[in-house]
Amino acid sequence: MSQSPSTDTSANGTSTERKGLECEVAVIRAPIDIEALNRGAVHPACGAVLTFSGTVRNHHLGRPVVRLAYEAYEGMAEAEMRRVAAGVAEKWPDVRRVQVVHRFGEMDVGASSIYITVSAPHRPEGFEALRYVIDRIKRDVPIWKKEFYRDGESEWLHPEEGCCRNHLHLEDSEASSAPPKN
């Protein structure tokens, strides 16, 4: 993670500033350094520091799960997480800092697969923004989960609820009518 949140780069381990929001996103294979993120979430202007840990669970729809593997489209996942943060800046301009780290590769039950921090002056906008961040990530960030069950089977999860080819969420204006150019 970058040490200088005021810079704007599109490289990995990015940090971006948008309208006063400091945002750091990363998609990594190594275990998430939760303590570092907790320290990084402290902001002198923020009385509400919210954290969310998405954690590998030992069951899915009644089937015992022994481990998970996440696959990521790394470049786009980070780009999409930055778009999510831009949505926070637009909807809750008081939120001062957002950090999101998503891990990929194999992990055991109990591991943190995603860790989010939202730092806001007061709790109402913090709770709302945190909910928005995780919900948007679950809808639009290109990362996929494969569950390995105790019975030896495994399955990719492709939740289709609310998803279709033209489900481009134009209300959030991330989707463009012409391909963006690199």
Place this chain on the structure above:
Amino acid sequence: MSDSAPAVRRALDYRVHLFAVLREKTGTDIWTCSSETPLSGSQLLGRFFEAHPALSAMRSVTRLAVNQAFCLEDPQLDPNDEIALIPPVSGG
């Protein structure tokens, strides 16, 4: 070949990144689609699912991404674009 060789019409090769169930069921993380004429996103999706009928159930839920952003399917694609098929995501 010398510079005076007759111009040959070259096919356009679209390289399409595949993930998760699409990657596993096709056995490749890059599917190449050759076409004599430029393709739109929806034409490319059509070609992919015609070539992989076992995946046809994914057709209505797979999204197109161009240069790392979700994209409408009408515009013509450039073979230099970074193209990816995004099945429903399950991160978090």
